[in-house]
Amino acid sequence: MSVPVIAGFFPDPTVCRVGDDYYLACSSFEYSPGVPLLHSRDLRRWEHIGNILDRVDAAEPSQGIYAPTLRHHDGRFWIITTDASRIRDGHLITHAERPEGPWSDPVYVAGTLGIDPDLAWDDAGNCYLTYASFQEGGGIVQVLVDPGTGKTLGDTRLVWRGTGMTNVEAPHLYQIDGVWYLVVAEGGTERGHAVTIARGPAPDGPFESCPGNPILSHRSTGHPVQNTGHADLVQSADGTWWAVYLGVRPHGFTPHFHVNGRETFLAAVTWTDGWPAFHEPSPPVTPIDHSFTDDFTGPVPHPRWVTPGRDLTCVRVRDARWHAEAVIDPDAGPARFVLRLDDRHWYGLVAEPGRISAVARIGDLEQEVGSVPVTAGPVTLRIAAVDPANLGAMSVTVGPDDIVLTVGDTELARLDGRYLSTEVGGGFTGRVLGVGPGRPDLFTYTSIQP
Template identity: 50%
Template sequence: MTRDAARTPVIPGFFPDPSVCRVGDGYYLVNSSFEYAPGIPIHHSRDLRTWTQLGNVLTRESQFPPGGSAASRGIYAPTIRHRDGMFFVVGTNVERGGEQFVVTAIDPAGPWSDPIVFPGLGGIDPDLAWDDDGRCFLTYCALDEALRPEHGSLPVIAQVRVDLARGIRLEDPRVIWRGTGLAHPEGPHLYRRGEWWYLLTAEGGTERGHAVCVARSRAIDGPFEAAPANPIFSRRSTGFPVQNTGHADLVERPDGSWAMVYLGVRPRGFTPGFHVLGRETFLARVAWVDDWPVVHTDDVLPTRPDTAFTDDFATADPHPRWVSPHGALPGPHPAGGLALGSHEFAVRVRDLRWRFEARVDVSAAVALRVRLDEQHWYEIALEAGAAEVRARIGPLEASVGSASATGDVVTLLVEAVDATHDGPDDLRFGVLDADSERWIAALDGRYLSTEVAGGFTGRTLALRALRPTPARVVSVRYVPLGDE
């Protein structure tokens, strides 16, 4: 099957707000992580098409305390840049008044420094750029009322010169761009190409009206003029299978050509269309016409991203794909495997159709949850030799089926399969034990979608103990179903 970049994410699943930089012949990409810790996943690629997760940027409590964020808050829209042998990631912790912070590393796999915090810059989506004199500029989406009194509730793009060595700002922030007229100008990135500085932004909001816009100036601090063809990229008001496209970042390849990473979603089902994986990372190529970027999405991707995995916790530490929305990751169990606590031990769902298996002790009190947030989840819970399927949608919670489980080890099952109604999929739950594999209940997947729950994240698969005594998980297996 031919895969084109317009329809196929290069990093599928909940990996939004991509930012990329190149060092030599390697590319490094970071994404928003919101409430999940460790925070800010970082990937590496040699070709922009095939990506491998190196780890996470925020791995210590001194960088991002676990359990400190509500759903779809926490860490927003980081930018990654490289200069003079050092990697820089600048991001926003919205739980701390929208403060902007910078962490650094020589090795992108870590360790990363503790944050350099720049207070008094209320906003989101920061960017770092250096001018020809080596001065560092932090450009961000400002939410401070003092910077936008005549602009109503719309944010503006602001800029401030900073000293990263001393961790201070050198001036008051100033507005450099108010957008092209669409809603919510945000996600700024600055680039130098030839005699021009380019300011790339997201506009229209991160839903169906999302778009990529660009402006340029002879100076890093403006004044900026808008491209005559803005927005330079959007899928709004189309029937294209990938929607909400925007929040992009540009990178120059070694041969002088340019590429763009951006976020998009894959809604499915009847109107309004339901996306369940969150916002994913896509790739486009960029041509330059009259010194303006023109976006093309006709590249052919060589293979489907390899999302299948098996993790045997009896023999290896957790892969960096594992995160938690509320607490530290679990440690080893005395009997082998992982000792689950009450905090959810989670991994992002990567595909539209998939199967997940978790092998656990039959004596354990443990749950396998498909989670969008605290108010929207389905789970299968094993306790006292019985498996029960439960659902929560907003304030409503109910049991929807149960079955006995036999044997010493039980495999909890969940699959995302084709929808039987008008939703994006059905989620069915079951067990594999000494007797057989059998399904207990199937639930409409639309209620675990962003269109129902709101927010900015995607589904995760989470394991947790139901009692204070740690529960042992032996291994897990995730496989995609079908060919997307």
């Protein structure tokens, strides 16, 4: 459980199987198009095949599209999620016959104020919307819904408050061998994150808590993967069970810093006395080379490219150590190549005719930290994440990495990576590399394996 199956900023995973194919979707927050969709045949190797919501309003950092649920029912794919920037409109639902779309225009479920919605159907075809409520003391609530129109078909009822930990959220409801199971996250999506489960005779319970709860948590351990939770179960064609869940890989001195966001991990699941247990997958998941080169000559960019609603085209960082290059012509107009956590936390190279400067933005402070003159024509800008210079020291200044900003062969800055971490900047996202305005002539990202 120490290597993600989907590395980088791919949080809140939800998975379903159709025949021999698995499909997985994640949160996207302020980045558009929203809800990345990935495909796999073995749950270990995933291909980013698209983004479900191509019509996402601009949002502030860590707002926008929150945790979705992806399901396949009666020959159709369904996604339900929450646009936190329009949270009072209720959860939104869209559907498609094929995972690559086209996806329908979203409908909103009025009166469902909360996050982390789930859809499940009983044998009679009734559709249950279950979510973490922001009303009446919180907890996991449920209402019957027509998923095609978004109309609720009854009263909302409380079904479970969890085991007593904070932030009861991320419900997923399943019928397994005639029993209904409710999987939730508790403890918050930080170091106390955990997966708990309850079961009952009907979709609305009453639910009894598993005596072994939490069934997954790495809290208060030295495990290299922390913040584990927000799980979704899936059964393979051979009858075995699996779970995807989120986790982070923190580095550096205390409080330890995770920089690439919440990532997607895989666990094998076994059942004993009607309760699931999570295990290391066998064989273990192995690291993947995420290197790629894009020249943007095609009519449509690869789905890995997204935008935060600003003048940047961005791609998620996938590794602990990496380097990336963007070929830009400063004479075409001012442009930036940045490593971004959010609008207030980024390091980058700013290109203008005759000059390239290195800039650091940390909170309210923005400072030029180096510059170099350049001649006319395209120039290669380089950003890299490398081992911190004081790696191994017993020092509170040891961070997760150093970020090196280079123009051609000239290093302009080497900056502390702690300030582009969630522990410093806050929020729910991870690092991305951004270029803009416009696209570079050439972009290369290279994984550096340990």
